[in-house]
Amino acid sequence: MTTARRSDTTRAAILEAARERFAADGYERATIRAIARDAGIDPSMVMRYYGNKEGLFAAASEIDLALPTLGALPSKHIGAVLVNHFLDRWERDDVLTGLLRVGVTNEAGAARMQAIFGAQLGPVTLGVCPRPEEAPARAALVASQILGMALARYVLRLPPAVEMSRDEVVAWLAPTVQRYLTAETP
Amino acid sequence: MTTARRSDTTRAAILEAARERFAADGYERATIRAIARDAGIDPSMVMRYYGNKEGLFAAASEIDLALPTLGALPSKHIGAVLVNHFLDRWERDDVLTGLLRVGVTNEAGAARMQAIFGAQLGPVTLGVCPRPEEAPARAALVASQILGMALARYVLRLPPAVEMSRDEVVAWLAPTVQRYLTAETP
C-alpha cells in the first residue's frame, strides 16, 4: 500500500472541483484556471499532479457504475431495478453528467464512455438475455434509453422530462429496458 | 419577397461550413476562423453577415423537422413511421447532430433544442395520445428514446449501436415509441 501523502487533500480538492466543472461546462469551457480557483490552489499544481488537462479528465472521470448482478433476482423486475439504479447513480454525484457532457464533444471522452458502458453494462446483459451473441446490441439499446433520459432530464433539461417524478420515469422506462434485455428479437 | 443579393452564395457557403463544423466539433471548437477557411473567405465576413458567433449558430441551426401528421395513418404504425422519419432526418444533413453537440455544452443550444422539440414534436403527440394533458410528458419520453439512440449511434458511436442495421433499430425502437405515445399511463 502507498503511504498517505501530505498533498492528498489538495489532490482530492482538485478532483472534486474538476468533476463539478466538467459536469457543468463540458471539456473546453472547464478551464484549468477555473478548476484551480475552485480548489483554492494555483493552476500549476493541477499540471504537477495530473500532467495535463487530458490526464485530469481521465482521473476525474473514473467511475464504477456498481451495477447489481441481475441474475439473482426475479427476472420480471430487472428493468425497474436497472432504471432505478441508474437514476441513483446519476443523482448521487456529477461524474456521469460530466462524462456525458465531455463525451459529446471530445474524442477521448467518447472513448471513455464506450469503454465504461461496454465493460460494465455488457457483462450484465450477457447474464440475462436469450442469445449471448445479441448481448452487445441489447446493451446498446438499454444504454440508448438510459442515456437519452439522462440527456433530456439532467443535461438539456427539457421541462416535461424534469417535471416527471422519479416514479413516473421508472414506470415508463422499466418496461422498455426490460424488453430490450429479455424479449425475443423482434 | 427580397431580391437575390450578389453575396448569397457566400452566405450559403458560410452556413454550410458552419453546420459541418458545429456538427463535428461542438460550439467552442468550431472556430469562426476554421469555418471561414472552409468557406474560402475571410473571418470578418462571418461577422458582417451574422453579427457574431451566437448569431451564426442561430442561423445554422434553424431546422424544420417536417414531422408527418400522424392522425391520417393507421395508429398501429405511428411508432415505426416516426422512428424512420427521425433516422432520415438525422442522416440527411448534420443540423441535428450539430444541435445535439452544441445543446449539451451551450445554454443557447439547449434552449434551441427545447424550443424545436417542444414546438414540433409536442403538437404531433397531442393528436394521438389518450389524454391531452399528458402530451408534453409523452413527447419528452419519445424525445428521450430518439435522442438517446442518435447519441449512441451518431455522436458517441458506440460500436454495437453503429453496427445495427437501420431495420433492426426501427424494429426495436418502434414499439417503444408507440407505447410512449398511445399506451395507457402505466
Next chain:
DNA sequence: CCGATCGGTCAACGCTTGTTGGCCTACGCT
C-alpha cells in the same frame, strides 16, 4: 460615365487558454 454601394481582404486589438520553470517555504527524517 461617374459615383455610391456592395463584396471582400488585411492587419491588428485585447483577452483567455494550456503549459512551463524558477523560486520560496515548511515539514520530516536522522
Next chain:
DNA sequence: AGCGTAGGCCAACAAGCGTTGACCGATCGG
C-alpha cells in the same frame, strides 16, 4: 539542529480566440 525534499505560488510564454475598423476593387443604377 540541519538538510533534503515535497508542497505551493508567481510570472511569463506562445498560441489561439472573437471581434473591429480601415481599406480596396468591382458592380451597377442614374
